[in-house]
Amino acid sequence: MSTMEELTTKEKPQWCPGCGNFSLHMALKGALAELGIPREKTVICTGIGCASKSNHYINVYGYESLHGRSIPVAAGIKLANHELTIIAESGDGDGYGIGSAHFLHSFRRNIDMTYIIHDNGVYGLTTGQASPMSQKGMKTKSTPHGNLETQFNPLAVAIATGGTFVARVFAGDIMYMKDIFKQAILHKGFAFVDVLQPCVSFNKLNTYQWWQQRIYKLDNTYESKDKSAAFVKALEETTSNYEKIPIGVFYKEERPTYESEAPQLKEKPLVKHELAIDAIEKAIDEFI
Numbered sequence: 675m676s677t678m679e680e681l682t683t684k685e686k687p688q689w690c691p692g693c694g695n696f697s698l699h700m701a702l703k704g705a706l707a708e709l710g711i712p713r714e715k716t717v718i719c720t721g722i723g724c725a726s727k728s729n730h731y732i733n734v735y736g737y738e739s740l741h742g743r744s745i746p747v748a749a750g751i752k753l754a755n756h757e758l759t760i761i762a763e764s765g766d767g768d769g770y771g772i773g774s775a776h777f778l779h780s781f782r783r784n785i786d787m788t789y790i791i792h793d794n795g796v797y798g799l800t801t802g803q804a805s806p807m808s809q810k811g812m813k814t815k816s817t818p819h820g821n822l823e824t825q826f827n828p829l830a831v832a833i834a835t836g837g838t839f840v841a842r843v844f845a846g847d848i849m850y851m852k853d854i855f856k857q858a859i860l861h862k863g864f865a866f867v868d869v870l871q872p873c874v875s876f877n878k879l880n881t882y883q884w885w886q887q888r889i890y891k892l893d894n895t896y897e898s899k900d901k902s903a904a905f906v907k908a909l910e911e912t913t914s915n916y917e918k919i920p921i922g923v924f925y926k927e928e929r930p931t932y933e934s935e936a937p938q939l940k941e942k943p944l945v946k947h948e949l950a951i952d953a954i955e956k957a958i959d960e961f962i
């Protein structure tokens with residue numbers, strides 16, 4: 675069990691004042707503290723970007739990997755020791771751009787971990803080029819005459835490719851975000867949360883106010899086990915021309931995790947197996 679204070683590192687966050695990463699970060703720390711997950715059993719893996727600095731400021735194990743590679747590193751750690759709580763964090767460029775192949779196949783695999791995307795609609799760290807989440811027509815450093823490409827729809831892709839926990843939250847609502855993070859961490863399987871995260875320095879279109887005017891929460895009448903309904907909800911942002919943007923848990927199902935079905939991992943975590951040195955040496959000898 676860790677308190678918010680214990681989860682805080684001495685490093686001062688380097689994000690711009692007003693950045694949505696601050697509240698996302700507080701919500702994640704709050705979720706870990708309230709769930710009572712021990713720090714020494716938690717690992718946060720990131721890629722590269724403003725989002726990916728997250729694990730500098732949270733006092734758990736951390737691994738800052740390569741741009742787009744937070745998922746494979748996180749998956750590797752989970753498969754080595756599935757007793758750990760694993761969280762991967764990425765920016766939208768990191769997760770939906772260069773890391774998109776990992777994103778797609780994670781839903782099929784269903785390794786038990788949480789994947790949080792800081793979805794700010796730009797490449798923030800490299801000072802504001804268009805990302806897969808930049809809206810069509812949006813002017814950025816790399817699209818001075820307006821973005822020609824349509825926006826990626828991560829929720830629809832996640833549902834279509836076998837996601838077992840698919841959610842979206844808004845960085846302007848910290849309590850709601852914390853609640854959904856807790857649900858995602860507790861979910862047995864690959865839990866994905868897209869966070870609408872204002873970048874106050876480089877995304878002048880999708881501001882806090884812009885999101886507040888458009889988002890609404892899925893209410894108690896919404897059935898998150900209905901895949902067809904979830905798909906329709908995920909498409910609502912496009913069908914409404916970005917006038918109505920739902921947030922909440924879009925889809926949830928129980929399905930065996932990858933590690934629960936892998937014969938080598940059923941009995942105990944890989945790290946607790948004896949090292950079969952003789953067999954390793956024999957295998958190496960065959961290649962010499």
Ligand SMILES: Cc1ncc(C[n+]2csc(CCOP(=O)(O)OP(=O)(O)O)c2C)c(N)n1
Nearest residue numbers: 722723724725741765766767768797798799
């Ligand atoms: C392989 C590789 N390509 C490009 C880069 C340069 N780079 C660093 S961060 C970044 C964009 C980050 O954008 P995003 O993932 O959306 O995160 P944000 O900074 O917006 O949080 C890029 C292109 C890199 N570090 N590695």
Ligand code: SF4
Nearest residue numbers: 690693724798873874
């Ligand atoms: S550039 Fe944008 S995303 Fe990066 S820290 Fe500043 S406001 Fe946040």
Ligand SMILES: [Mg+2]
Nearest residue numbers: 765766796798
């Ligand atoms: Mg980004």
